[in-house]
Amino acid sequence: MPDIKHFDPDAALEAVVRLFWERGVAATGIQEVVDRTGISRSSLYATFGGKQDLYLAALRRYVEQWSRPAFAQLAADPRGLPAVTGFFAELIRLRCRGPYARWGCMIANAHTGPSSTEPAVRQLLDAHHESLVGAMRSVLRTAAARGQLVPGAEPDAAAELLALLAYGVNLRSRTGADPATLEATVTAALTPYAK
Amino acid sequence: MPDIKHFDPDAALEAVVRLFWERGVAATGIQEVVDRTGISRSSLYATFGGKQDLYLAALRRYVEQWSRPAFAQLAADPRGLPAVTGFFAELIRLRCRGPYARWGCMIANAHTGPSSTEPAVRQLLDAHHESLVGAMRSVLRTAAARGQLVPGAEPDAAAELLALLAYGVNLRSRTGADPATLEATVTAALTPYAK
DNA sequence: GGGAACTTGGAACGGTCGTTACAAGTTAAA
DNA sequence: TTTAACTTGTAACGACCGTTCCAAGTTCCC
Numbered sequence: 009m010p011d012i013k014h015f016d017p018d019a020a021l022e023a024v025v026r027l028f029w030e031r032g033v034a035a036t037g038i039q040e041v042v043d044r045t046g047i048s049r050s051s052l053y054a055t056f057g058g059k060q061d062l063y064l065a066a067l068r069r070y071v072e073q074w075s076r077p078a079f080a081q082l083a084a085d086p087r088g089l090p091a092v093t094g095f096f097a098e099l100i101r102l103r104c105r106g107p108y109a110r111w112g113c114m115i116a117n118a119h120t121g122p123s124s125t126e127p128a129v130r131q132l133l134d135a136h137h138e139s140l141v142g143a144m145r146s147v148l149r150t151a152a153a154r155g156q157l158v159p160g161a162e163p164d165a166a167a168e169l170l171a172l173l174a175y176g177v178n179l180r181s182r183t184g185a186d187p188a189t190l191e192a193t194v195t196a197a198l199t200p201y202a203k
Numbered sequence: 204m205p206d207i208k209h210f211d212p213d214a215a216l217e218a219v220v221r222l223f224w225e226r227g228v229a230a231t232g233i234q235e236v237v238d239r240t241g242i243s244r245s246s247l248y249a250t251f252g253g254k255q256d257l258y259l260a261a262l263r264r265y266v267e268q269w270s271r272p273a274f275a276q277l278a279a280d281p282r283g284l285p286a287v288t289g290f291f292a293e294l295i296r297l298r299c300r301g302p303y304a305r306w307g308c309m310i311a312n313a314h315t316g317p318s319s320t321e322p323a324v325r326q327l328l329d330a331h332h333e334s335l336v337g338a339m340r341s342v343l344r345t346a347a348a349r350g351q352l353v354p355g356a357e358p359d360a361a362a363e364l365l366a367l368l369a370y371g372v373n374l375r376s377r378t379g380a381d382p383a384t385l386e387a388t389v390t391a392a393l394t395p396y397a398k
Numbered sequence: 399g400g401g402a403a404c405t406t407g408g409a410a411c412g413g414t415c416g417t418t419a420c421a422a423g424t425t426a427a428a
Numbered sequence: 429t430t431t432a433a434c435t436t437g438t439a440a441c442g443a444c445c446g447t448t449c450c451a452a453g454t455t456c457c458c
Binding site: 189 | 230307311312314315316317319325328329357363367370371372374375377378384392396
């Protein structure tokens, strides 16, 4: 029977996520991946395939670990509008403070990368966007059901708006945008909808 | 006395802009620049310096050629809210149709690039953002003066919101987002403010 | 213990990266 | 026409790119 892996593929992939997330695929060499993960080129290629496969795996892991939980929590939040406020507050905090400050969103970053034309990547980006919009729609419908929205507000259109706003926040946070300004902008976006 | 340049630096830089805009800096090699501009490595380095200088020059040219005129027109437009609608309509058209479709905005793209941490680039990105927000502020104040806004609307906060929305449009357009959806989203963003 | 299945480290692959050096060519004042 | 200033094409630089290959090591079934 075969030998067993001498490393934890999951931990290695996590290191790869952080590398690609912060610096981007194009700017990150395989050598850096080898150094940061501590595993050798052989093991890397045997486990994940080439760089493109590795990037795709990292993107998927990011979505599973960050986007999906956040979207699920948002969609299921029974509070309605306060859930949206909370979502953005947490987003802004994550993007501007702590270990991931100025990294932006790995998915948002991927939109401008050289692989964004590759079908698998594009499909992932589109699916991510649909998930975000869907979650926003859910929570806005909750808000509508709870009578929190002004008459005539359209949850579906507002959901798209809030999703694009999130991309804007993600992008601008990479240059060190002021979190207070971002917060105020989110407030300005929501105020007209609140009854 | 010296020899004279055998090429048009401005035309060369224009070609460089398109190259970096569409594909990004990291994914574009000097050889491609040489091929597309038609000038040799020597002339390239003698005229523009290294790759980083070339990128910065291209960014500046993009701002001068695209952003500055658009922002100036927006800020000076006497119509108020219809000017905002027109700005986004033109933006979406440019991003989704014609020769620049799916290229996004070169400045938005630059946010995720490896050079976005370099001071000169970051400063340019921040200045660009301030210009856009400033133009939005101007046109919204015009709208307020013309009585187009609902009572209580804050032009300054709304200006930031519309700027971030523009970044979102730019980003999402790179994967081929539906222009009609984007239009509807812009409408949804403006509707609550219109009297 | 023999041996098949698999992992691992390390060396090496050809290719491309951004950059530099230099000889030859061109220009116009002296 | 000499000469200094400058441009241009070509060649080459060392470094790194992503990837592959292979010998050596490890594991577990037979």
